[in-house]
Amino acid sequence: MWTTGQVVERIDWNDRLFTLKIKAELAPFIAGQFIKLSQQIDGRRVARAYSLVNAPNSDYLEVLAVVVENGQLSPYLHDLTAGDSIQITAAAAGFMTLNELPQSDDKQSDLWFLATGTAVGPFISIMETQEPWQRFKKVILVYGVREKKDLAYLDKLQALALAYPKQFTLILSVTRETVDGALDERIPDALVNGHIEEKAGAKLTPEHSQVMLCGNPGMISEAVIALKAKGMVKNLRRAPGQITMEKYW
Numbered sequence: 001m002w003t004t005g006q007v008v009e010r011i012d013w014n015d016r017l018f019t020l021k022i023k024a025e026l027a028p029f030i031a032g033q034f035i036k037l038s039q040q041i042d043g044r045r046v047a048r049a050y051s052l053v054n055a056p057n058s059d060y061l062e063v064l065a066v067v068v069e070n071g072q073l074s075p076y077l078h079d080l081t082a083g084d085s086i087q088i089t090a091a092a093a094g095f096m097t098l099n100e101l102p103q104s105d106d107k108q109s110d111l112w113f114l115a116t117g118t119a120v121g122p123f124i125s126i127m128e129t130q131e132p133w134q135r136f137k138k139v140i141l142v143y144g145v146r147e148k149k150d151l152a153y154l155d156k157l158q159a160l161a162l163a164y165p166k167q168f169t170l171i172l173s174v175t176r177e178t179v180d181g182a183l184d185e186r187i188p189d190a191l192v193n194g195h196i197e198e199k200a201g202a203k204l205t206p207e208h209s210q211v212m213l214c215g216n217p218g219m220i221s222e223a224v225i226a227l228k229a230k231g232m233v234k235n236l237r238r239a240p241g242q243i244t245m246e247k248y249w
Contacts, residue, residue: 001089001090001091001181002038002087002088002089002090003024003025003026003085003087003088003089003090004024004039004085004087004088004090005022005023005024005085005086005087006022006023006024006063006083006084006085006086007020007021007022007080007082007083007084007085007086008022008060008082009021009060009082009238010080010081010082010225012150013150013151014147014149014150015064016066016067016078017064017065017118017149017150017152018064018065018066018067018077018078019053019062019063019064019065019152020062020063020065020080020086021054021060021061021062022060022061022062022063022086023059023060023061023086023158024061025090026061026088026090026091027090027091027092027094028056029052029056029091029092029095030056030097030099031052031055031056031098031125031126031128031129031131031192032048032051032094032096032098032122032123032125032126033049033051033052033092033093033096033097033122033124034052034092034093034096034122035049035050035052035061035088035089035090035092035093036048036049036050036089037050037063037073037077037078037086037087037088037160038073038086038087038088039073039086039087041072041226043058045074045087046073047052047073047089048073048074048159049094049154050063050064050065050121051063051064051094051096051118051119051121051122052092052122053121053122053124053125053153054124054125055124055125055129056071056191058097058128059120063121063151064118064120064121064152065077065078065118065202066117066118066221069183072188074132082203084107085218092173094122094246095244095246096103096122096133096212096214096244097126098131098245098246099136100208100235101210101212101235101244102210102235102240102241104135106246107134107135107136108137108208109135109136109137109208109209109210110136110137110138110139110202110209110210111136111138111139111140111210111214112140112142112200112204112209112210112211112212112249113126113139113140113141113142113212113214114142114144114187114211114212114213114214114215114223115141115142115143115144115146115147115213115214116143116144116187116214116215116216116219116249117144117150117215117216117248118152119214119216119246119248120141120152120153120214120239121144121175122214122246123141123212123214124153124157126154127139127141127160127168134162134166136167136210137147137165137167137203137208138153138168138169138200139164139168139169139170140168140171140200140202141157141168141170141171142143142171142173142190143157143170143171143172143173143185144172144173144174144175144186144187144215144219145173145174145175146174146175146176147174147176147177147246148174148177148179150174150233151172151174156163157170158170163193169199169200169201169202171183171199171200172197173185173186173187173190177249183195183196183199186222187223188219188223188226189223191204191223191226191227192226192229204227204232205230205231205232206231206232206233206242209232209245210235210242210244211227211232211242211243212244212245213243213244213245214245214246214247214248215247215248216247216248217247217248218243222245224243224245227242227243228243
């Protein structure tokens with residue numbers, strides 16, 4: 001179940017938010033899935049799940065993490081540098097993937113990603129593949145953080161906007177400071193008052209939208225209420241819908 005990886009690079013986005021790039025043997029995975037990182041503490045293994053940011057065809061694994069106050073694992077990860085070893089699961093898991101969404105051949109649906117903080121990771125992995133661009137008319141990422149310095153991978157996201165100018169819309173929401181062009185409110189509130197749809201130039205409808213949510217449980221719970229008010233339902237294998245979600249803790 002566990003294998004040893006080696007850190008080949010780290011990126012510090014701010015004093016708490018960081019990326020680890022890890023070289024390791026991993027079974028083939030689907031964009032949007034996660035692995036677990038771990039360490040031994042007092043004779044027992046402490047493990048936490050981290051979504052993969054990299055595309056499945058990448059030469060390395062990439063995770064986005066934040067130091068959690070009094071956390072058991074994240075401070076240890078934050079101390080890792082290139083050359084250090086880390087235990088990871090030998091296979092990825094999770095259902096935050098496009099193959100869990102209802103299939104359609106008409107390319108008339110829009111794909112909405114709603115993310116807070118480090119939960120933007122799996123959506124970047126998905127957008128690094130060709131599938132969303134081939135399956136959906138528009139791809140809209142709503143990325144919510146507290147401060148501008150918390151916006152990881154902004155250059156990559158802006159590059160995607162240039163690569164797919166007619167398909168991709170990036171909507172930033174920064175709640176604790178003013179950032180030009182960004183919303184200044186929580187994602188659920190911006191769903192209720194229509195600001196997200198206004199920014200996207202598209203409507204959230206059961207007929208033409210698939211919504212994937214990943215992030216803190218409060219955001220997800222409130223956003224789901226707002227989406228249900230628009231007539232959307234949870235997506236299940238036995239009963240396809242429009243809302244697919246993964247809580248980050």
